[in-house]
Amino acid sequence: MTSHQTTQTMKPATAAKKLGVYLEATPAEFQEGVVSRTELNALQADPPQWLQELRRNGPHPRPVVAAKLGISISGLARGGVTEPLTTEQIDALKQESPEWLQQERVTQAEVRKEAARIKEKKAARDEQTR
Numbered sequence: 001m002t003s004h005q006t007t008q009t010m011k012p013a014t015a016a017k018k019l020g021v022y023l024e025a026t027p028a029e030f031q032e033g034v035v036s037r038t039e040l041n042a043l044q045a046d047p048p049q050w051l052q053e054l055r056r057n058g059p060h061p062r063p064v065v066a067a068k069l070g071i072s073i074s075g076l077a078r079g080g081v082t083e084p085l086t087t088e089q090i091d092a093l094k095q096e097s098p099e100w101l102q103q104e105r106v107t108q109a110e111v112r113k114e115a116a117r118i119k120e121k122k123a124a125r126d127e128q129t130r
Helices: 012-019 028-032 037-045 049-057 062-069 073-078 087-097 099-128
Strands: none
Touching: 012 028, 012 037, 028 087, 037 049, 049 087, 062 073, 073 099, 087 099
């Protein structure tokens, strides 16, 4: 009996998400095909020019925009940002520092602080039970 190993593939949308790029900005051949795990690993290890350019200048998908602004994806929506942004647009938003962005950064800092507090509390509880 021989075992046939099938190549694991994914849709372009999944691959774009894993690469941290906006699918609609990728080349047509990327959008129209399927991406194998091997191809994805190769793209991550040695990104082609188009991938480097997208990562550097965008347009960026919402998770990347949120991370670059230091807020949550929900915070982006509350701030009215629904479209992908370029690095230039993100930098402009940082410079303008609108009130909603300042508030979302405060909210995100509180969320992180609370998550750290809960993690420490859990670690202390785990330590006591040992």
